[in-house]
Amino acid sequence: MNSLPHRISPLPLALKLITILCMVYVFWMGWMGEVPRKVILNESVRNLYFHVPMWFGMILMLLGAAVYSLRYLLFQHNTDDAWASALTQMGILFGILGLITGMVWAQFTWGAWWSGDPKQNASAIGLLMYLAYTVLRSSFEDKRRQARISATYNILAFFCLIPLLFILPRLTDSLHPGNGGNPGFSAYDLDGRMRWVFYPAVIAWTLMGWWASNLWARYNLLKNRIQS
Amino acid sequence: MLHLFRHEWLREWRQGQWLAGSLLYLAGGIFAAQLMLRPAGPLAWVAMYWLLMLFASVYVLSRTYLGLSNGLLMYYKVATPGVTLWLIKVLTGTLSLWVLMALASILMGVWMGYPIQNTGIFLLTQFLAGPLLATVLTLVSAMARGAANPAQLMPVLGFPLLVPCLLLVHRLSRMALDGLEWSVVWPYAGAMAALLVMILALGTLLFPFLWRD
Numbered sequence: 001m002n003s004l005p006h007r008i009s010p011l012p013l014a015l016k017l018i019t020i021l022c023m024v025y026v027f028w029m030g031w032m033g034e035v036p037r038k039v040i041l042n043e044s045v046r047n048l049y050f051h052v053p054m055w056f057g058m059i060l061m062l063l064g065a066a067v068y069s070l071r072y073l074l075f076q077h078n079t080d081d082a083w084a085s086a087l088t089q090m091g092i093l094f095g096i097l098g099l100i101t102g103m104v105w106a107q108f109t110w111g112a113w114w115s116g117d118p119k120q121n122a123s124a125i126g127l128l129m130y131l132a133y134t135v136l137r138s139s140f141e142d143k144r145r146q147a148r149i150s151a152t153y154n155i156l157a158f159f160c161l162i163p164l165l166f167i168l169p170r171l172t173d174s175l176h177p178g179n180g181g182n183p184g185f186s187a188y189d190l191d192g193r194m195r196w197v198f199y200p201a202v203i204a205w206t207l208m209g210w211w212a213s214n215l216w217a218r219y220n221l222l223k224n225r226i227q228s
Numbered sequence: 229m230l231h232l233f234r235h236e237w238l239r240e241w242r243q244g245q246w247l248a249g250s251l252l253y254l255a256g257g258i259f260a261a262q263l264m265l266r267p268a269g270p271l272a273w274v275a276m277y278w279l280l281m282l283f284a285s286v287y288v289l290s291r292t293y294l295g296l297s298n299g300l301l302m303y304y305k306v307a308t309p310g311v312t313l314w315l316i317k318v319l320t321g322t323l324s325l326w327v328l329m330a331l332a333s334i335l336m337g338v339w340m341g342y343p344i345q346n347t348g349i350f351l352l353t354q355f356l357a358g359p360l361l362a363t364v365l366t367l368v369s370a371m372a373r374g375a376a377n378p379a380q381l382m383p384v385l386g387f388p389l390l391v392p393c394l395l396l397v398h399r400l401s402r403m404a405l406d407g408l409e410w411s412v413v414w415p416y417a418g419a420m421a422a423l424l425v426m427i428l429a430l431g432t433l434l435f436p437f438l439w440r441d
Contacts, residue, residue, distance in 0.1 A: 073434075073437050125388055125391045125392075126388075128387075128388040128391075129388035129389060131388075132384050132385050132388050135381070135384050135385075136371070136375070136381065136384075136385060139375040139376045139377060139381055140374065140375055140376070141376070142374075145374055148437060148438075148440075149371050149374070149375075149438065151437075152371060152434045152437055152438055153371055153385065155430070155434060156367065156389065156427075156430060156431075156434065157388075157389065159426060159427070159430055160389050160392055160427075163392055163419075163423060163426075164391070164392045164395075167419070168392060168395055168396070168419075
């Protein structure tokens, strides 16, 4: 049933160039550019270009994974399953990087690697959910069953992730900006300079994640085709 | 559908194991806890209660599908639409968990004291947690059914998905402990109810995909 020769096309060259250019720009401006000086944050506010886009990227990729999972359940194309799996793996990677950059930032601003902040806890649990996805995938022999069950779990996990990350932390006290009575990001960016690097950073990291997922998905499809 | 529900219940009763097994599991856990935690501070009491409930519910609900023989599975597949079966499983699971929660409260009260000041809030928490746990774990149990190692997979898949529920349950239990008034409780109870509705709806949509073979 899945012998249809569906293929995944590579990312368009234009998007690849945008990714590279934005990434170089972000790294250059991130380390060498001027940033507003704030109490406690000082130079560590540069992490804004790395930590926050990681999370944007993770959410967008996991959203993509959930959409591709739904497509697989509806149409049973193995390309959709490959995309879903690859996007989830990249989402996990971005999540781990986001957690690490967050912990480094927390150590220097909040005073400890782990503060028990609700958003910190919620992101760790989110990662556990998707790591369980990886375990689930590896416990099936039959490819079709693997794809179907993991697609179902992916959708379920995504719908559990959203309240966990966005709704529950708002119900409680939090150290994060924008939650628990703290001012949001605009308060840190008095003259709008950081925005010029921040938005390209989000674009760069997200596109990088999609590019990597694209490669991973195509690699997995080829590997499966060779093995069967 | 009612007929099928009665059939399901009768089958469970006749096997008899599920009640005895889960009760022993719970009792053993609570006894071990009280050996180490007596006298139990209020926070420890609440923590142990919900952790043991989590493990016990995974144990009870893992037998929802894993214990079914092939013949019975065939009968279910032919005789019922997927959604009906799903709702029946969730209902049975919810009732089982409510029974377990009541027994756990009694046992913990006997062995570890009863620090809860506002029992009404605690009852509401249990009332909402029962269907939530049952829904998620029934879904996970259906997913783990065809896997290589289902019994190991269920906790691995189930616990992370249940943590949002656990966070809300913990908050509500703390309110019950401190004897807070009801006006503070409603936002969190509402959040739990919303989570329940969402997961129930999601499960109803996704279950037919899991039930195909």
